Amino acid sequence: MNVLSSLVVVLALILVVYLGVDKAGLTALFGTVLPYVAIVLFLGGFIYRILYWAKSPVPFRIPTTCGQQKTLPWIKPNNFDNPHNGFGVFVRMVLEVLFFRSLFRNTRTQIVKDGPKVGYASNYWLWFLAIAFHWAFLIVFVRHLRFFTEPIPEWILGLQAVDGFIEYGVPVFYITSVLLVVGVAGLLVRRLFSSQLRYISLLNDYFPLFLILGIALTGVLLRHYVKTDIVSVKEMTMGLISFSPVNPEGVHVMFYIHFFLVTCLFAYFPFSKLMHLGGVFLSPTRNLANNNREVRHINPWNPKVKLHSYAEYEDDFRDKMVAAGIPVDKE
Amino acid sequence: MADPKPDTMDYYKHDEVLDIDYTPPSENWMDIKYDPAFYERRAGSWIYTTKKQHIEYLGMPNPHDWSPTDEDWGLPDNWKEIIFNGIRERLDKYRSFKIFMDCCVRCGACADKCHFYIGGGDPKNMPVLRAELLRSIYRNDFTMAGKILGRLVGGRKLTINVIKEWFYYFYQCTECRRCSVFCPYGIDTAEVTMMGRELLHLLGLGVNWIMQPVASCYRTGNHLGILPHGLKDTLEFFAEDIEDVTGIEVDIPINQKGADILFATPSGDFLAEPGTFTCMGYMMLFHELKERYGLTYTWSTYCSEAGNFGLFTSKEAMKRLNAKIYTEAKRLGVKWIIGGECGHMWRVLHQYMDTLNGEIKEGWKEAEEPKSPITGTVFENAKSTKMIHITEFTSDLIKHGKLKLDPSRNDHLNVTFHDSCNPARAMGIFEEPRYVIKNVCKNFHDMPPNTIREQTFCCGGGAGLGTDENMEMRLRGGLPRGNAVKYVHDKHGVNKLACMCAIDRATLTTVCEYWAPEVDVTGIHELVGNAMVMKGEKEQRTKDLRLDPLPGFEDAEDDDV
Known part of the structure; x- marks a missing residue:
């Protein structure tokens, strides 16, 4: 149900832009107005969400420790999985954000009917698909900066050259195009074929996958199969970035489809789970040093509570304490 | 039936x-x-x-x-x-x-x-x-x-x-x-x-299994509602058994002002086997340190619980129960605090105590950065809280050769170690307990890597779920742990599951009985108590702290009878 609705939504978006551009000629709407709206929503929403999170304090220092703590000098601490200082936290966050350290730990648990009853197997599939998808998407995104720069900086051209090193096809296929499609499709397949995952998956989980798959596939089509006037496209993108938008003739509707799906992704981003991009940096179980006993962590709203003082306690039990020969403050 | x-x-x-x-x-x-x-x-x-x-x-x-x-x-x-x-x-x-x-x-x-x-x-x-x-x-x-x-x-x-x-x-x-x-x-x-x-x-x-202990702890100082004289009786009872085993009459300092150290542990160790044997281990260790090195400690009746079911209730409840630790340390004028073997208790002590109640330390004149006067080790990691884990303390003593140990007394045991959830994932204390165990027992085998250290499995009864009316969930939740214990039993002949948590000692006993019936549960300081050769103890121990005969003394006459 959720799968189908997500797919239908994405197909509907495609239909809307197809009709809008191809039949109604609304190139200015899809090429200029909506992209600007989307970018405003994206930036505004992103900042709003980060501020919304940041507004709440971190009352307690609650790192999840995944390695040996720092205690005695002869016991080797694991500063990257259980950081005791800022450097350790930095490395832990780098490993988490760039290499998905926690996902890498993933295991698969099975009930084995004979022998040991519960078995654990390492399970790198999720990690592989996730890392392929995220890194490929990042590099694809960066490669696209060639549409928004003139002259194109050397490093972007360099990145393109590296990405296309297999030199297959004209124009060459990029490795990241393949990895992006494989990653997203793999994550989608995984979600569809595991009954547990299907049970927990929402529209909010399928929709971004279909959307990004749509972006990737239309991108591949545009580059390799549906040739459009690339000069006009660049004229358009440069117009957007320099705030003097133009909507030249001769741009294929496939480009508008691709571009509109990206527009939708930007607009949708801050209001969705995709904000884990920002959230991962703010997660208190990961971004704090485990130095609780060394440095006092201050809670701005430390609750005021009623206490049972020693004096009250002694009043309650003085007779018994005296009778048992336990020292008391007031005889 | x-x-x-x-x-x-x-x-x-x-x-x-x-x-x-x-x-x-x-x-x-x-x-x-x-x-x-x-x-x-x-x-x-x-x-x-x-x-x-x-x-x-x-x-x-x-x-x-x-x-x-x-x-x-x-x-x-x-x-x-x-x-x-x-x-x-x-x-x-x-x-x-x-x-x-x-x-x-x-x-x-x-x-x-x-x-x-x-x-x-x-x-x-x-x-x-x-x-x-x-x-x-x-x-x-x-x-x-x-x-x-x-x-x-x-x-x-x-x-x-x-x-x-x-x-x-x-x-x-x-x-x-x-x-x-x-x-x-x-x-x-x-x-x-x-x-x-x-x-x-x-x-x-x-649920009552959490809230009754919270209420009791607020009133009497411990979850079980043990009153001051009751605590004294309990410790005296343990002392009798210790004397039976070792021939030594250990001190029972309670609410002693001016002691070096305040010792606080979960009250489960006062009541239920096998935790009680661990409690005896603490008493023997501190007695020995006083005899050999002059280090003094005290129990407290007001602070007769360092565990904290408030953690399972609310931050306010946790704060209310936890406050007595610093209050009592200040009142008694100790220098610093040692905490016993407990899981969730150490999450509170390590991640919450200083934040919640740190201001109580103001005016605690005798407070010092924890420093073992015996080894000279400064526990810099507890500079602010002034509270260290008993296995941090004991492993340091053993490393410096300050305890006389005869691990052969534990030769009949083949031990594995259960990392308790909170000390593992809210603290990262992995090596200290293993070091202590390996020095008091010769036979040690860890369970498979996916089931220990940061990946350790819960006993199934943490966070206030360890009560009998919840038996089905305890047995189900205990399956991964029980299964790993069974695995090392079958593979290495393990017959003892060591743990440093009072809830573990209570609930893993059930889990093992159900999933790994040949293995039983012990605390770490029970093993220490059994292996430690105390100053002036009887020439030959014939039984362990459970009063079971040591190998070779099965037929020995009980000289007290």
Whole structure:
């Protein structure tokens, strides 16, 4: 149900832009107005969400420790999985954000009917698909900066050259195009074929996958199969970035489809789970040093509570304490 | 013989418990009803509710007697408003709560990491879905998408059925944080469960097995409600057994002003085997240190508990119970504090105590950065809290050769070690306990890597779930741990499971009896007490702290009789 609705939504978006551009000629709407709206929503929403999170304090220092703590000098601490200082936290966050350290730990648990009853197997599939998808998407995104720069900086051209090193096809296929499609499709397949995952998956989980798959596939089509006037496209993108938008003739509707799906992704981003991009940096179980006993962590709203003082306690039990020969403050 | 009841182990057939189906039901999880019939059917997997008197004594909201098998749970008329305000307040107070509500992508990495899910297969015990129970309400009423699109984007309306569902599942999480190790954003279900339980407490809904100890601890200083003279009697009783074993009469310093160290431990060690033997181990260790090195310590009746069931209740309750540690350290004028073997207690001491109650230390004139006067080691890692873990202390003593040990007395034992959830994942104390064990026992084998250290499995009874009426969930939740114990038993002949947690010592005894019946449970300082050669002890010990004969002395005459 959720799968189908997500797919239908994405197909509907495609239909809307197809009709809008191809039949109604609304190139200015899809090429200029909506992209600007989307970018405003994206930036505004992103900042709003980060501020919304940041507004709440971190009352307690609650790192999840995944390695040996720092205690005695002869016991080797694991500063990257259980950081005791800022450097350790930095490395832990780098490993988490760039290499998905926690996902890498993933295991698969099975009930084995004979022998040991519960078995654990390492399970790198999720990690592989996730890392392929995220890194490929990042590099694809960066490669696209060639549409928004003139002259194109050397490093972007360099990145393109590296990405296309297999030199297959004209124009060459990029490795990241393949990895992006494989990653997203793999994550989608995984979600569809595991009954547990299907049970927990929402529209909010399928929709971004279909959307990004749509972006990737239309991108591949545009580059390799549906040739459009690339000069006009660049004229358009440069117009957007320099705030003097133009909507030249001769741009294929496939480009508008691709571009509109990206527009939708930007607009949708801050209001969705995709904000884990920002959230991962703010997660208190990961971004704090485990130095609780060394440095006092201050809670701005430390609750005021009623206490049972020693004096009250002694009043309650003085007779018994005296009778048992336990020292008391007031005889 | 009467048929066994759901609160006994015998009620559960191994085959039936192991017939676990991980395929989720066809019914959408939002549509499942938690009516009285459900709770009646599921006896053995939920915990009796708090008696009114305890809620009243603690001054918490809506004290009333009720049962989940009632149709009417006795909620205040404005219960919905209370929950919404409660959620709003917690969102404002905890960044963790916001992030954990917003960032989950439902990747499913956590799904099969929960011991209750592994042992039971109920999809709502997948950490991701446990969080969705609360997240769906958050989404529906606190996010724009949810307000507009509702169920389409995973929101649902807050109904009485939701509250009834929360009660079931937030008391099926032991706050062990194993899922949080695997989550790419570090989403910590313990944090979500804490929020869920705090919200339920706003409506007067809690479980007696947690709230009675909280009330007792507030009044008497310990969870079990042991009164001052009772504590003294208990320790004297232990001292008699120690004398029987070693020939040494150990001191029992209680509420002694001017001692070097305050020692605080979970009160479970005063009451129930095998924790009691661990308590004897502490007494022997401190007596020995006084005899050999002049280090003095004291027990406290006011602070006769360092464990803290407030952690399973609310931050306020935790603070109220925890305050007595610094209060008593200051009153007695000790230099620093040692904490005994306990799991959740160390989460509180390590991650919460200083933040909650650090200001009590003001005016504690004698306070010093913990420094072992015996070895000269300064525990810089506890510079601020002034409280160290007993295995940090003991491993340092052993490393410096300050204890005379005869590990051969433990030769009949083949030991493995259970990392308790909280010391593992909220502290990272892995090597210290292993170092101590390996120095007092020659035969040691770790369990498989996926089941120890940061990946350790809960005993199934943490966070206040270790009571008998919850037997089915304890056995199911204990499966991964029990299975790993069985594995090292079969492979290496392990016959002893060491742990440093009072709840473990109580609940793993049951888990082992059910899943690994040839293995029994011990605390670390019981092993230390048995191996330690005390100054002036009898020439030859013939029995261990359990008063069982040591190998070779099975027929020895008991000279006390």
